[in-house]
Amino acid sequence: MSSPDAAASRRPAELALTIGVYVALYAAMMPLIRVVTLSWWVLGALALTGAILAAGFVARRFRLPAIAVTLIELVVWVALLTGMFLADTALVGIVPTPETVRTVPALVSTAMDAVQLGAAPLDPSPALSFVIVGSMGLLAIAIDHVVLTARMPLLAAVGLIAISLVPSIAVPGPLDGTAFVLLAAAILFMMRVETRSREQQRGRDAVDDPATIRAPAQVNNGVSATALGIGAVAVIIAMVATPLLPAPTASGIGGTGVGAAIDPSLQLxxxxxxxxxxxxxxxxxxxxxxxxxxxxxxxxxxxxxxxxxxxxxxxxxxxxxxxxxxxxxxxxxxxxxxxxxxxxxxxxxxxxxxxxxxxxxxxxxxxxxxxxxxxxxxxxxxxxxxxxxxxxxxxxxxxxxxxxxxxxxxxxxxxxxxxxxxxxxxxxxxxxxxxxxxxxxxxxxxxxxxxxxxxxxxxxxxxxxxxxxxxxxxxxxxxxxxxxxxxxxxxxxxxxxxxxxxxxxxxxxxxxxxxxxxxxxxxxxxxxxxxxxxxxxxxxxxxxxxxxxxxxxxxxxxxxxxxxxxxxxxxxxxxxxxxxxxxxxxxxxxxxxxxxxxxxxxxxxxxxxxAVNPLPAITAVLGILLALAIPGLIREIRRRQLLAAARSGDAAAAWMSVQDAAIDLGIPVPASESPRSLGTRLVDEHGAPPDPMTVLIGGIERASYASGGHHGFWQGDELADAAAAVRTGLLASADRPRRLLAIAAPRSLIVRPGSAYAGSGAGSGSHARAR
Structure with a gap:
């Protein structure tokens, strides 16, 4: 069973995930505005989903079981949906009665008729608004369970993306760039928060087992950054490439993808x-x-x-x-x-x-x-x-x-x-x-x-x-x-x-x-x-x-x-x-x-x-340049995060910064090599400054093998300065092409220390000599 401190440390992650789910739900709902005229149903959906997610967050703080959390969210869903649309037949405005229940099928039937027979943008009738707001509430409960209880944000992302595509299929039109970027950012944020939460939990589980401290830091610490990088590149490429792709062979209201279709919205x-x-x-x-x-x-x-x-x-x-x-x-x-x-x-x-x-x-x-x-x-x-x-x-x-x-x-x-x-x-x-x-x-x-x-x-x-x-x-x-x-x-x-x-x-x-x-x-x-x-x-x-x-x-x-x-x-x-x-x-x-x-x-x-309009070509070129710059930007963000962790006393983060710099320059970082051996090789063969390297080796060895880890021996600022100095020395000793490649296309985003790919490259033949 987890300790009270561990439970308390999970609360910021749960709050961040709850906020991410709310933003993702809003982004998935945005394309629906092209199908149903903007009205108060948007506020109703936002209020209902917000209340459901807030209820789930509070219930988890009391450490209630997952089934209880879902039941509480269902009660909130029923009460608020009744209060919004069926208050006239409910007790005290929010408690459904048999008459309330009998009204629901008629509302759903009316809404379905409006969808089948109407043309976009549909008028937001009470029946249609009831179905939309109610569906968003049920979706919020499902996504909350998948992300917060099952801790599977990637599965939730698949569902959210599929839902956001439905309006685009029903009413073809230009890509809703704002909704697309917002949804992608929310999904990447949830994945990042969940990954970091898992890493921190593994670190807490291993605090009494020194032999396991270094491995999680080396293997898992860059997973979320890598996922973020891949996701960001995918978003940029999608935004740039989508307008350049040929139109599909079917579009229009009422089409289901077989043959042509008719679009009565004049988007011909x-x-x-x-x-x-x-x-x-x-x-x-x-x-x-x-x-x-x-x-x-x-x-x-x-x-x-x-x-x-x-x-x-x-x-x-x-x-x-x-x-x-x-x-x-x-x-x-x-x-x-x-x-x-x-x-x-x-x-x-x-x-x-x-x-x-x-x-x-x-x-x-x-x-x-x-x-x-x-x-x-x-x-x-x-x-x-x-x-x-x-x-x-x-x-x-x-x-x-x-x-x-x-x-x-x-x-x-x-x-x-x-x-x-x-x-x-x-x-x-x-x-x-x-x-x-x-x-x-x-x-x-x-x-x-x-x-x-x-x-x-x-x-x-x-x-x-x-x-x-x-x-x-x-x-x-x-x-x-x-x-x-x-x-x-x-x-x-x-x-x-x-x-x-x-x-x-x-x-x-x-x-x-x-x-x-x-x-x-x-x-x-x-x-x-x-x-x-x-x-x-x-x-x-x-x-x-x-x-x-x-x-x-x-x-x-x-x-x-x-x-x-x-x-x-x-x-x-x-x-x-x-x-x-x-x-x-x-x-x-x-x-x-x-x-x-x-x-x-x-x-x-x-x-x-x-005249030839140069704007599309300029936009495409800028988009490609931006996509090419994304890996370097993500690598710099990761480096700063590691240095910030090092200043807080995390020797593993400082050492990880050195390993990433070596991998970026094509220097092997095999799993079988100890920190002292790797540090000696970097000094002897690749221009790393010896004094800062001595500080780093001492810090990582104390964190890994000394009793109680680094407690009682604070050297956070010294570790961060030493890591920055070692990286600078490694870059300065490399030739210009390799240095530019390390900055623009950092291998450490996809190659992790100790992996098969990290154990190969220039200088691999000198391991025994350095050791």
């Missing part, structure tokens, strides 16, 4: 820039042309990001989507489209618009009537073959002009603009549409302007110019540079239309694909590739519905309607964008004349087209 740049292009589905339709296929709509814009709509859903059935409603004089044509999924694993089903029925699906699916999309409830798109029935309103040109873009009956999100919207967006919208008199003509004017020679489609220009995003500032910069991809064109079009008072939203889905020159019956089969992931805007017209437009330069076909005199008795042009050669609006489509080259400053666009 990396998807479109992937070098590997795969076929995701085939489509054939009875419509005059293959339709666009939508997955999700985005109406809410906060100035930085477009958020996917999260309307109520109903189980998919024959009548769940309902018929299309339009004014009686608007013709509505019905078509059937068949989709066969090849390599797409997503919870978002690609469907033609406006869908009134979807049949042939396997598994559980939900329909969203408000935007006519379909979402998986317990299934995936992979391997599905299904039919979509659409009812497409086909107004004439005169009818489109006579209807206004109205937000009646729609959410305010379709019209809202951020208060700090850059003025250039509204100014350009007014200039481009100055000659148009109707809402439809204004939108066609915008579409024509974006598709003119004033703009170009580019996947790289947004990255080079630093506006690869969907925020208002990125849109303003896009309107200056005038080069980007579908996200930029769609965002700019939608915001400019809103500045004119028109309700808009953005749709994420797929272009119609390419003709395969094969057909099934009378229907041509089109192949849709992963690179045809697309975004386009829609504008709502009262009496007609949502009309899609295609502003993206060089992609798809622009929206246009034909005059009534040309459509009587014959199929008209579709309101939805179609594939094939870009259709030119008829001369009567709009009476406005738009100058595609409105005055602007072209210098920025020209400079970004020709």
């Amino acid at each position: 740049g990396n998807d479109l820039r992937r070098p590997r292009d795969i076929e995701v589905l085939t489509v054939r339709s009875s419509a005059p042309a293959a339709p666009y296929l939508r997955a999700a709509t985005l109406s809410k814009f906060d100035g930085a990001v477009w958020s996917p709509d999260q309307p109520s859903s109903v189980p998919l059935g024959d009548a769940s989507l309902g018929p299309v409603t339009a004014d009686p004089d608007i013709r509505v044509d019905e078509y059937t489209t068949t989709v066969e999924v090849k390599n797409l694993n997503s919870a978002w089903l690609p469907v033609a618009f406006p869908a009134v029925a979807v049949t042939g699906l396997e598994g559980a699916w939900a329909a969203v009537p408000t935007n006519r999309t379909v979402i998986a409830q317990g299934a995936s798109t992979q391997g599905q073959t299904y039919d979509i029935v659409t009812q497409v309103p086909r107004p004439t040109l005169e009818q489109a002009r006579s209807h206004s873009a109205s937000a009646a009956g729609l959410s305010d999100d379709t019209l809202s603009l951020p208060a700090d919207l850059p003025p250039v967006i509204g100014q350009l919208a007014t200039q481009v549409t100055a000659g148009a008199t109707t809402d439809y003509d204004k939108l066609v004017a915008l579409q024509t302007w974006f598709r003119s020679s004033a703009f170009r489609y580019s996947l790289n220009a947004p990255v080079e110019a630093g506006f690869d995003g969907t925020g208002a500032d990125a849109v303003a910069q896009f309107l200056d540079v005038r080069a980007g991809y579908c996200v930029h064109f769609a965002s700019a079009f939608a915001l400019m239309a809103r500045s004119l008072g028109m309700p808009t939203r953005i749709v994420v889905g797929y272009l119609p694909g390419s003709n395969t020159n094969t057909s099934i019956g009378d229907e041509t089969v089109y192949s849709v590739m992963s690179s045809q992931l697309h975004a386009w805007p829609e504008v709502y017209f009262g009496g007609i519905g949502w009309i899609p437009f295609e502003p993206t330069n060089s992609l798809g076909s622009p929206t246009s309607f034909s005059p009534g005199s040309l459509t009587t008795g014959v199929p008209g042009s579709t309101a939805a964008p179609t594939t094939g050669p870009a259709a030119t609006p008829s001369p009567t489509a709009t009476q406005s004349t738009v100058d595609p080259n409105l005055p602007r400053d072209d210098s920025f666009a020209r400079s970004t087209a020709t």
Whole structure:
């Protein structure tokens, strides 16, 4: 049984480990903020985990058994979780009742539905917050037991890292560098504290056995420093190398790693820039042309990001989507489209618009009537073959002009603009549409302007110019540079239309694909590739519905309607964008004349087209240099720690400093050689000063063999000064290349005294002579 002094000495280690666990839990939770909107659930999770860890720490101070500590933590978890979310049904607000217990399954079920059917970032509903906070509490109990009771921080690290990766898999995006570094630092800190705690315990166990004092110091004293060095190098390399790696072949919400996926958060740049292009589905339709296929709509814009709509859903059935409603004089044509999924694993089903029925699906699916999309409830798109029935309103040109873009009956999100919207967006919208008199003509004017020679489609220009995003500032910069991809064109079009008072939203889905020159019956089969992931805007017209437009330069076909005199008795042009050669609006489509080259400053666009951004290369070089400097930095930290221990009277630490210096210079330090023999050899053959070496040899021999160790014979400062002098002498006697190598790439971080690697090197043949 350990002594009271030993128990007391463990308390600082337990406190440090508890703090490390708390920081690690916080770091593992940080990536979750990209999935669930930041709210009070973060404070709730931090408060609950802090209370659980504090309860465990206090219980261990009373030396309670491990099972009692875990039970106390579970009681704290139940009481606080009840007080936060279920106080209305609990006794005194924290003691659960049968009614409280019955409420929990409903909360969990509601939260799971939100996760399966919602789109990131999810709204932090009470049910979802309950599950998140409760899960963090259970995780805290588990990690506390693994680290503090089982003393296995490495096992806990594996679990924490896996948990922190889940949000990144669900919602692909840039690496959360802050969370990554914080988690890595917390894990390394816990490993360091645990290793030192074990070393100190072994030292206390061996204090009455002089024969065992030297071995632990030689073998174990550098383990934690080595682990810290390896971990730090790994962190730096990961931070530098991750941005340089190619994107994976699957990303997006709802994907599980098989095939491509759909990301409805408008983070499409990396998807479109992937070098590997795969076929995701085939489509054939009875419509005059293959339709666009939508997955999700985005109406809410906060100035930085477009958020996917999260309307109520109903189980998919024959009548769940309902018929299309339009004014009686608007013709509505019905078509059937068949989709066969090849390599797409997503919870978002690609469907033609406006869908009134979807049949042939396997598994559980939900329909969203408000935007006519379909979402998986317990299934995936992979391997599905299904039919979509659409009812497409086909107004004439005169009818489109006579209807206004109205937000009646729609959410305010379709019209809202951020208060700090850059003025250039509204100014350009007014200039481009100055000659148009109707809402439809204004939108066609915008579409024509974006598709003119004033703009170009580019996947790289947004990255080079630093506006690869969907925020208002990125849109303003896009309107200056005038080069980007579908996200930029769609965002700019939608915001400019809103500045004119028109309700808009953005749709994420797929272009119609390419003709395969094969057909099934009378229907041509089109192949849709992963690179045809697309975004386009829609504008709502009262009496007609949502009309899609295609502003993206060089992609798809622009929206246009034909005059009534040309459509009587014959199929008209579709309101939805179609594939094939870009259709030119008829001369009567709009009476406005738009100058595609409105005055602007072209210098920025020209400079970004020709200049090479040196920042990535500079960052990579600095990162590599920093990684190369890490071993030397860690070695210096270790040397200072050993000297500090030596000043406190630890002769073994002073001697370890000399052994490390010898190993760094390639001097053998075999296990069979006594301190006196090694010291004599270092003086005779490697330039170590004799007087300081005599002090060190005397100190380590007294610590190892004298009765009571070094007690009663204090020479801490003398030992530290002697160790520093010996190291200086060894370095001064070595040639310049070996000296530089010892400083930049110290072998002692991975080669320990007495090991097989420490017993070889220059000078190994002189052992017997020195002895």
